[in-house]
Amino acid sequence: VAKSEVQEAVMRAIDVGYRHLDSAYLYLNEEEIGRAIRKKIADGSVKREDIFYTSKVRGTFLCPELVRTSLEILLRKLQLSYVDLYLIHIPVPLKPGEELFPKDEHGELIFDTVDLCATWEAMDECKDSGLAKSVGVSNFNREQRERIPDKPGLKGKPVCNQVECHPYLNQSKLLEFCKSQDIVLTAYAALGSNSGKEWLSKNNPVLLEDPVLSAIAARHRRPAQVALRYQLQRGVGALAKSFNEERIRENFQ
Template structure:
């Protein structure tokens, strides 16, 4: 298949999404300025899809990077596909628009290209009424995800967002929205952890049957942030079989890990703040994996979640209790 950095997938609402995006999560001890510079570098070398989220705390810096490249004439706003995410403490219907407007204000945009429900679990900060308080421990809330979705549909009708989607939803949770009486807009995508150790084949097949695009994060394994990840887990890019395939094509293990997901028809988000790696990752468009190598990489699946969000494992909507 012929894929280029300009290739886009058509979403079920008619909008289009670039198949490769820059992920922008960083551990708390990483200077926020690095995210801003990474965005500038990515746009300069050809990325047009930027993925961020309120909870990462760097939307302001990401927005600064994007606006600087608009100001210097490198891109126009309409060239950029920006994804934001509604954090779980904003799921109450009366808070949804406020959550979106917070992201719009922080990133400095009039609209977002895509806005996702970040997880299918509703939370609220303990001992605080302000849902933007990230330092408070979370407690469970019981907001119905369908009620949240209806509020998001109103935001789309108001022109604040072009497309709506979800993240980390399982099949059952997707079906609840798809079967909601009076559904106005289907989710255009489901953004999930997906890599050679977690190929998401069953969820991908289901989403494809419903014209929902699967978007993969942690394609390169994970950020190794001890706050979220069990550091005893294997480093994906060190996998000997992955590296053997990479050597065959004279490519990095990262390029092969990304190409594997792209050839499965899944949109890829690749996080890096290192300019050389941001550029190198575009090498995924310079080669194609042969069927036998795709099969070899498929065999590496071990249903491994680097980011299982264990803090909400007892929540009734925790998504990973289901098979997919």
């Protein structure tokens, strides 16, 4: 997607009423998002405290000494003084360096050996410093979450776990666990997985063409809204991505 479209889509979303914006270092679009936020602050549409901004530390920065560095880099890109929520993007440490996905000569990912408990302590320090208001995780299962100890001295536990979640992958067991731990589950791909991703089967069914969903949506003429409402009624935060003005409005509704 052209970077200019990112800025315009974010500004349009803020005008519509969106206040939770989710991104990550990995998406390479935070300069444009930051510019959009600052423009809407400058024209009086919102104040900084109206926006809830989420970002993530990428897998190549999970060494404890790199966690804060990653956050400081993205804050410079955003030209903001803090993020509202900072997540460990994946529970899989990768070889540190400039490559987003470091690979060997055979095209295989190069992993790193990092204690995620040490990574979490560095996340906690980011919260303590005020650079992040809250901290959490992404793509963690129950076992990985339970590896992060509730150690004395830590200022906070994960407040959020962001995972792929939609009617074809409802994450019901993980949601039950998160609720028991007072952790908010946030759903990405809430409208179904993008079949263009290399790790997905091209034969996967398309969620918004599902006959049951379509039958429910026929009464409302909004299949995407039904899929998003499904998450909200379960107590799940739903993320929806679009660059189309009409769909941005429909998703918000």
